[in-house]
Amino acid sequence: MSQKTNLEKKNTNNRSIDKSAIPLLEKAENEGIELAWDRLEKQQPQCGFGLLGVCCRNCNMGPCRIDPFREGPQKGVCGANEDTIVARNLLRMIAAGAAAHSDHARDVVETLLMTARGQAPDYELTDLEKLKALAELFGIEEEEPNKMAEMLALKVLDGYGTREEGLEWLKRAPKDRIEVWEEAGVIPRGVDREIVEVMHRTHMGVDTDYVNLILHGIRTALSDGWGGSMVATTLQDVLFGTPKPTKTKVNLGVLSENEVNIIIHGHEPILSEKILEATEDPELIELAQKIGAEGINISGMCCTGIELLMRKGVPMAGNFLNQELAILTGAVEAMVVDVQCIMPALTDLSDCYHTEIISTSPKAKFPGATHIEFEAEKAGEIAKKIVRKAIENYKNRIPAKVDIPDSPTEAVVGFSVEARVAGLGGELDPLLDAIKSGKIRGVAGLVGCNNPKIKHDYSHVTLTKELLKNNVLCVVGGCNATANAKAGLLLPEAAEQCGEGLKEVCQSLGIPPVLHMGSCVDNTRILVLAAEVANALGVDISDLPLAGAAPEWMSEKAVSIGTYFVGSGILTVLGTVPPILGSEKVVKLLTEDAEEVIGGKFAVETDPYKAAELMLDHIDKKREGLGI
Amino acid sequence: MSQSKKIFVNIDKCLGCHTCEIECAIAHSNTKDLLTAISETPLPQYRINTEYFEGENIPFQCRHCEDAPCVTVCPTEAITRKEGEIIVSIDEEKCIGCMMCIQVCPFGVLKSSRENGVVTKCDLCIERLNEGKNPACVEACPTNALSFLTEVEMSKKRREEAGKKILAAFRRGSSAVKEETSF
Numbered sequence: 001m002s003q004k005t006n007l008e009k010k011n012t013n014n015r016s017i018d019k020s021a022i023p024l025l026e027k028a029e030n031e032g033i034e035l036a037w038d039r040l041e042k043q044q045p046q047c048g049f050g051l052l053g054v055c056c057r058n059c060n061m062g063p064c065r066i067d068p069f070r071e072g073p074q075k076g077v078c079g080a081n082e083d084t085i086v087a088r089n090l091l092r093m094i095a096a097g098a099a100a101h102s103d104h105a106r107d108v109v110e111t112l113l114m115t116a117r118g119q120a121p122d123y124e125l126t127d128l129e130k131l132k133a134l135a136e137l138f139g140i141e142e143e144e145p146n147k148m149a150e151m152l153a154l155k156v157l158d159g160y161g162t163r164e165e166g167l168e169w170l171k172r173a174p175k176d177r178i179e180v181w182e183e184a185g186v187i188p189r190g191v192d193r194e195i196v197e198v199m200h201r202t203h204m205g206v207d208t209d210y211v212n213l214i215l216h217g218i219r220t221a222l223s224d225g226w227g228g229s230m231v232a233t234t235l236q237d238v239l240f241g242t243p244k245p246t247k248t249k250v251n252l253g254v255l256s257e258n259e260v261n262i263i264i265h266g267h268e269p270i271l272s273e274k275i276l277e278a279t280e281d282p283e284l285i286e287l288a289q290k291i292g293a294e295g296i297n298i299s300g301m302c303c304t305g306i307e308l309l310m311r312k313g314v315p316m317a318g319n320f321l322n323q324e325l326a327i328l329t330g331a332v333e334a335m336v337v338d339v340q341c342i343m344p345a346l347t348d349l350s351d352c353y354h355t356e357i358i359s360t361s362p363k364a365k366f367p368g369a370t371h372i373e374f375e376a377e378k379a380g381e382i383a384k385k386i387v388r389k390a391i392e393n394y395k396n397r398i399p400a401k402v403d404i405p406d407s408p409t410e411a412v413v414g415f416s417v418e419a420r421v422a423g424l425g426g427e428l429d430p431l432l433d434a435i436k437s438g439k440i441r442g443v444a445g446l447v448g449c450n451n452p453k454i455k456h457d458y459s460h461v462t463l464t465k466e467l468l469k470n471n472v473l474c475v476v477g478g479c480n481a482t483a484n485a486k487a488g489l490l491l492p493e494a495a496e497q498c499g500e501g502l503k504e505v506c507q508s509l510g511i512p513p514v515l516h517m518g519s520c521v522d523n524t525r526i527l528v529l530a531a532e533v534a535n536a537l538g539v540d541i542s543d544l545p546l547a548g549a550a551p552e553w554m555s556e557k558a559v560s561i562g563t564y565f566v567g568s569g570i571l572t573v574l575g576t577v578p579p580i581l582g583s584e585k586v587v588k589l590l591t592e593d594a595e596e597v598i599g600g601k602f603a604v605e606t607d608p609y610k611a612a613e614l615m616l617d618h619i620d621k622k623r624e625g626l627g628i
Numbered sequence: 629m630s631q632s633k634k635i636f637v638n639i640d641k642c643l644g645c646h647t648c649e650i651e652c653a654i655a656h657s658n659t660k661d662l663l664t665a666i667s668e669t670p671l672p673q674y675r676i677n678t679e680y681f682e683g684e685n686i687p688f689q690c691r692h693c694e695d696a697p698c699v700t701v702c703p704t705e706a707i708t709r710k711e712g713e714i715i716v717s718i719d720e721e722k723c724i725g726c727m728m729c730i731q732v733c734p735f736g737v738l739k740s741s742r743e744n745g746v747v748t749k750c751d752l753c754i755e756r757l758n759e760g761k762n763p764a765c766v767e768a769c770p771t772n773a774l775s776f777l778t779e780v781e782m783s784k785k786r787r788e789e790a791g792k793k794i795l796a797a798f799r800r801g802s803s804a805v806k807e808e809t810s811f
Contacts, residue, residue: 045647045650045651045767045768047645047647047650047770048647048650048651048654048662049646049650051662051663052662052663052666065646067646067649068650068662068666069649069650069653069665069666069671069672069673069674070671071649071673071674072646072649577663581663581666582666
């Protein structure tokens, strides 16, 4: 568990395994451009109190710190010890992560409501089947789609506030799981309520008991996984369609030498869906051709990209640590950003190239960017304005500065739960049979970000390959999915890299051994699939041969995701060390005792080979429990 | 190679973040990694202390004095400085833990070791120096309040800083005179 994993060597080859990233890392080195990796080096050594989670800034008697070497203070001014401080800090991370997912989802619900009321003419209800299924889940008796959608949106919004009963979404969970939650007192009551309660409990002089705090952290994360994030995924499917398998291309090589390149970056599909439409507008294509480009090329970055990749097959330029490198290609006319994981460094970097950073969310402005604010009522018009801006910038491209890596990788994406079941012949049985027979040893949910503390994509891809060799089917999301896509593992041909059993299953069904489930809010698709499998077997999620991992995580959202995985009964392995090691008791609770209470627990392992071993041991233990 | 540099402190730059203490303890741990060092037995100890007096933060570390009281007072010759060297070091085998050195140190930078009760102190990170690195506290300080220089370099740096101030004052003075005489 070393923090220094990737810091000793400055060689750019040690920074990434993405073949499209390496030439651009070299370019940055030659041109003296500072990137996230350099900024990480300059931050060394990072604050020890922060790394251990023992710094408290929650009141102005502080800031206080607990001395981990036990020579200095062991209590903050208020008397809080390391257990209280570490637990409170962790809770605030969970709250921020849950808030990010859930507030993203709020925009989706509001768009659905406006669409149903005819106030957002550029949107329509696309997946009516899903809408109907949701209406049933929410007990809505209405036949007319717009009315149905309106009632659904209002009910979902109601779930954000204070509820006497748990969220409707929890009904999707197995019966046994709900009993575990009830027993532990962690049934989430309302999406916003749990987040607000975190802020209350972690205020000076409120909750001091680290066990009580962590339990509420789990409840808050569940309000994200079985609430906010699930709202985002499901209602985005209603508005834009449920993903179906489709073939596309990934890595920075998807940028086009002779076209206007637009990268959509961030997390929400609401505007980017309209930008995609605008890039197909004949008038705008003609405008691009008039100024000398061959056309307009749109590609994705981070989860906004994944949303369009999954539903529309839009190529993916890269994941989190590719964002600065995309600008270094000198070929990007506009990077259109909305919210989350957008590095503030982009605007400074764009000064060195011609790329225009266009911010669109009233929640996220960037000094140095051009702000064109999104409004759902005028989405189409705004999208066209943005695309026009990108076209106009084409003339500023400096051909001598253009370096586009060649040979993008192909990938098959779009495996929603529905698509997966359809791919399996409409039934879960082929999957269940393969698991029972041992051809598939188990399933791994692999998620999470990039983090320059780990060689870019290395832990994601290494862990996946180890699991595949051992016949573990991988369902992936977020930046992990993009890493595996770039490594060519999202192709049916990747079955060759699997153990015999998994290889046979993938080849007979014609599916890749690594199934792309979507963006980071779509990690809830993994929960839904786990719940369906558990229900089919009549067991709890915690009984399944299933393990999760976030090999390169960095964001607070990942903390919330990891915690809702654990809270749903899944062993979750973290590949970077969370800031909790300052409290032995909190560490023990999360990595040992949690299993007895909630059925899942965390493990921390920075070596992907050892992480694979941990997951395989867990899977085997669960198989034994099921008697298979 | 004889070591001729010392740690110098710019008190104005110290924010009191205690990073030097943490990094000192890590540098003197077995595993050299924070996340594992905090579970070692005995716990590693730091040999630099940042204190707060009258509104200022002051990092204290061994000055490796030329005429070191700790060397003079040590009854077993456990604390010594080798001929021509800067570092005042302790031979743990010879130390009897009488704590006389702690009483006479003008800066209060010696302490009893958790491991065996002998005295422990700053060794200028001799292990790191042999690897061509600076002492851990100097390397770690986020505001560069600590620097590792020879006294000649330090004096030069002080003269440069003073020179800038003097020049600025002179220029202000002479422009004020010009303004008055232009009437």
